[in-house]
Amino acid sequence: MRIINEPSAAAIAYGLDKMAAVQLTVLIFDLGGGTLDVSLLNICRPGNNSNSGDNGSSFEFEVKAVAGDTHLGGADFDNAMVKHCVNEFIRKHDVAEESIRSNQKAIRRLRSACERAKRLLSFTAQTSIEVDSLHDGVDFCAKMSRSRFEELNKELFGRCVKAVEKCLEDAKMDKGDVHDVVLVGGSSRIPKLQSMLHDFFQEKKLRHSVNPDEAVAYGAAIQASVLNGDSDDKKRVMILRDITPLSLGIRVNSDHTMSVVIPRNTFIPTKNVRRYTTQFDNQTGVSINVFEGESASTLDNNLLGKFVLSGILPAPRGVPQIDVTFEFDTNGVLHVSAEDMGTGRKNSITITNHSGRLKKEDVERMSREARSYNRKRKRTRSSLQMNSGNLMAASSGNGKQGGGGGGGPAVGIDLGTTYSCVAVWRHDRGEVIANDQGNRLTPSCVAFAADDDESFVGDAAFNQAALNPTNTIFEVKRLIGRRFSDDSVQKDIKLWPFKVVAGQEDRPMIVVRHGGKERQFMPEEISSMVLAKMRETAEVYLSKTVKNAVITVPVYFNNAQRQATIDAGAIAGLNVMRIINEPTAAALAYGLEKMPVSNKGRMVLVFDLGGGTFDISLLNIDPGVDIDMGLFEVKATAGDTHLGGADFDNELVKYSLREFIRKHGSMDIKSNHKALRRLRTACERAKRMLSSTTQTTIEVDSLHQGIDFRVTLTRSRFELLNKDLFSKCMVAMENCLRDAKVDKNSVHDVVLVGGSTRIPKVQMMLSEFFDGKELCRSINPDEAVAYGAAIQASILSGGTDDKRLVDMLLREVTPLSLGIESSDDFTRHKMSLVIPRNTAIPTKKVEGFTTFYDNQIDVSFPVYEGESASTKDNNLLGEFTLYGIPPAPKQVPSIDVTFEIDANGVLHVSAEHMDTGRKNSITIANRSGRLNKEEIKRMALEAERHKIKRIKQTNP
Known part of the structure; x- marks a missing residue:
């Protein structure tokens, strides 16, 4: 139906709850798993309406500026922890560096452990990163403190703050002009990041009224609902004004x-x-x-x-x-x-x-294949319905749906680097939908069985990754819309256990062994499988067919990446109503609760640090008195399409490999895919733990050649390993503020978006950058983007009568200057x-x-x-x-x-x-590599066949 920016979607989710005020300038800080988006929006009521309680008034969401980093997010924090753990592993076991680094499975397992540790460190000062048999049979166990974690990711935290500054500068606003700082994205939970935003905004209280993990999907769902016309509230009009990054x-x-x-x-x-x-x-x-x-x-x-x-x-x-x-x-x-x-x-x-x-023919071919998978799946549908009936009854309550648009419910989807989320706006509220495992976040992971036709998506794929590393695909968002020859692609493939080769027209092709033979998949196909999983999750919950969706993307996604995302949606059988930027979606999620805002509005910086991308958007949330609509206006954007939690994991993996090689001198561990996968898992776990504790352990039993790996990872060590990444975060934030010509004191709210914003170092850097301003934690950093996208979806579909949504205007901005060579x-x-x-x-x-x-x-x-x-x-x-x-x-x-x-x-x-x-x-x-209609149809049919096979294997 539409693709909208992720911060804009988050802004919608936030802004709807803030419509009691006349004008609100909100900064959405969206730090997800791979991207950082900072958006500054103005949520306002158009026109000079003294009766702020008038349900018939409108609101405008106008994006004033956006900033961010498309390569800064939770994954980048994980990478730093992985590097640290690898170094510890090498140090303790004296193994050859090349050996453990080439053990892709060990690296992957370590990354998972670091990610888990990173999340835990948002709630504790220390945790452990443990991976059994990480490399050559060696278990890995290390303590990770929050301080160590922050030190490892110091550079990333710095980049986060700079993205906020960049957004404010682009919006020509001072941080003092920002009323609310909304934290969006899972990484915004990182204590360090929140403390940094708190300090940057001079102790301004960060908003947590919207779920940072759901805000973008929340806003996208609102947009989808508006586009789909399935809202009950027809009185309130919400105008979304986004900007070019x-x-x-x-x-x-x-x-x-x-x-x-x-x-x-x-x-x-x-x-x-x-x-x-x-x-x-x-x-x-x-x-x-x-x-x-x-x-x-x-x-x-x-x-x-x-x-x-x-x-x-x-x-x-x-x-x-x-x-x-x-x-x-x-x-x-x-x-x-x-x-x-x-x-x-x-x-x-x-x-x-x-x-x-992808060519139009490619997109159509994939669509045909997806539909074919669907038809096969329907043959076993009865068993699925039998198993899901209780789930639907428990989750949908009385079964009544919010809105009755002819196109069915419109949802917002946060298609993340590491995790994806889906939300819907109904009953005058946003709902983030849990998957079949009861998780509101679904791993953006797809796996294929080597010797049979089984395939797995989401949690099922993630849980078997350690045993099937070369056929488990993750972080595909870092491939979509890119060329194989891109430097970022060449850098990433060295860390992935699965194989990526150059296809026609320099396309990156993912190679797996499936059904006893080698197969190649385009990134769009893998992404479409994740989108199809999110669609299925929504359909089970809503008991309705879902066709319309608003999908979020990092602010700095270029046109090729945006179009590839649209193609993936088409292959998944979705009508993409709008694409919105992730920080903007988070701003929507945060700004929703600020509507109506004060007469002066609020300047909001969205800090979006996800699993693979980093976006910062500076937005002004204005009451829009003149136009009687709450305005979310992006002032400036910054970010890095290749910076996120995966990069933090990579750093931890590298560190663990160095430690293993140092201790054991086993350089061939780098070619041990299973060991690298296990090590990556441990590093990811440690990274998450370090968000709640100052130290943890990265442990992998029998990692390589029977050698157990164990290393203590402190938060400070983690931060040191990732100092470059933290720095990139702050640079991006500073660039965002500078582009917006806004001083950090003008930012009212700093919103943390993306899982990587949970990293304490990120929060601390942001808080310090904003002079102690309290970071907005009113929204879930992992769900804020999906929440905001749901808001935008509801608006675009016309599926809401909620005056907060109807009276909302979102103004996005261009993230980069556009021109002609002369x-x-x-x-x-x-x-x-x-x-x-x-x-x-x-x-x-x-x-x-x-x-x-x-x-x-x-x-x-x-x-x-x-x-x-x-x-x-x-x-x-x-x-x-x-x-x-x-x-x-x-x-x-x-x-x-x-x-x-x-x-x-x-x-x-x-x-x-x-x-x-x-x-x-x-x-x-119109690049020559785009999918054509035939290709989309073929891929859609094939996706449908995969879907049916998954149903069969789930319900034998």
Whole structure:
């Protein structure tokens, strides 16, 4: 139905409960398992309505700014603990470093132990990380203190705070302007992170009124309900205004200059047009290269896509006028078009089709396969219904459903790196749905039996991972929408026990042995299986078919990753109503309880540190008196798409491997997949323990070659191992505040989102950064994103009459500046901004360009995203060429380039030669690797077959 940003969804969840106030500026701190999102939203009541109790009034959720780190979350804290434990293992047992590091199973088991320890350390000062037979038969046991944990993750905590600062800066707000700081994401429970946010916001009390683990899904569910029209409350209108996390633009000249069309933190959906011209005399075609990023050079930005505008009439350079239009839809998907204004020729691209994106045929093929799995599963449906009947009766109460939209209930899904969550808005409240194991969080894990047709998803897959490491897939979110050659992918595959190879068009393909033969799966297929599991969970609970959903993504997810997420939803049989950013969803979850907010609003920083990504969003929650709607406005965003709890686990695994090698000198442990898996489990457990205790033990019996592994992990050691990761968190937060031009004192609330925000070090750094401000813990950091997404889903589906939702407006922003590469006589690779980062989306902006050479008849438009003045440092999103420009002296042709970002954050760029009317365009979604309809159908059918097989093995 829609893809919305995770912080925006969280903001919806929070904002609905805050609608008693006139205006509220809320900072959503969403630190999940892999991403950190900080969003600053304004929840307000539009119009000057003195009667704050009027149920007929509306509220606007306007995202003022977002920040974060797509690679900072609970997984990153786990990685630091893993590194520490590996080092301890090597030290104690004198094993070869290469041996234990190559033992993928041991590393995985250690990661799990560290993750568990990390969670426990949110409640105790010390815990143990224990893994039996971690490597070569050696058990591993180590104490992990909270202080050690914080020291290991010092760098990550620092990055969290910097993301908050970045969000505030982008929103041009002081931390004192933030009324509420809402903690979203499981990692926001980390005492250190909460203390850091508390200190940063000068002892401001952090809000815990929304579940940090459910807020994003909560907000997404609200959005899904609105889109689906299944709400009972028709009086209240909620407007969600999100922003673009990155600037979008094109390369305009040969020097790789980034010409921004849609700046980051621009409200979405948005549309912007900028005029360009040709670079050479008699140029008849223009290549439009679309980039995302904040660098002035496209070389330093991310290329989203490119296309060519041909047929430009020969003319001196600078004479043809080419309008490039960038359009972001509500899902954050970019559409770019270019038009020669002289000839009227046009071309366009939707930024979803870079070389790693699934083709439409691929998506359709997967959809067909998913449906086939479904049909087979129905054959054994009766046994499933028999087993689930009591569960449905117990969980659904009287069985009445909230809303009766024709499309069925709309849900919000937080598709996390390590864990996923689903929520729904009904009976005027958000409900996070527990899975079949009674857990509200489901591991984002898929496993395949090597010698038969059995497959496992969620807890079942996670629980057998130690015995089947090479066929158990996790952290696939770090692969989706990426190229195999990406540095982050190459780094991750060294830590994973499963195999990833390069497929067609540089796609990462996951290799497993299934049914006695080798098979390859695309990341979208694996993600679709997780989404299908969440859908099944909701259907069992609601006793209804679920089709519509709002899915959250990290703020810094680029267009390819957003489109790949939409494809995964399609394969799972879902209608993606909207994609929202995770911190925004958390802000929604937090801001919900703040509605209506005070007249001045509240500035909220969402710190989202998840399992694999890190997002920070700075949002202003405003009463929206003028428009009679509560406004959640993202001011700025920051983050890291490859920073989360998994990275903390990796550090602990590395540490444990070093210790094992040091103690035992067994370097071949690195090739022992089972030992590495067990070690990773232990490290994950220790990491979690260190959130509640200052010391724990990482233990693995008979880890490798019969050697037991045991190492004591203190919180301080954990923090030291992860100091770089903690630092990245703080840097991201500072960047978010700086981009928003907001001082940390202006932030009212710091919301912790993501499981990794439970890390005490993260909370302490945030609290210290905000001068002792109390971090918002009113929402569950693990559930806040799903909670906010449920809010957004309810709004989008129209499935609520709850005035808090109906009167809510969410304004997202672009996370990165968008522009086009241009050149002049003195500068090459210049980033010409069209849409600055943190521009509210949807948005549309037009910029004028001209030719660079005499008689230039075509102009290439490379679209970039990034903050560098040089496109060399930004990300190329795409490129197209405007042809048919009449020959003319340079700088004479007038070319309008339009950047338009829709509500989903998708960028559309177009260029038009104003004299001839020739046009061309690109939608930053059309990369050649995208799944086509046939592929989606095939994969959907195959997914359905897998589903049926799982039913059979569960109900023999």
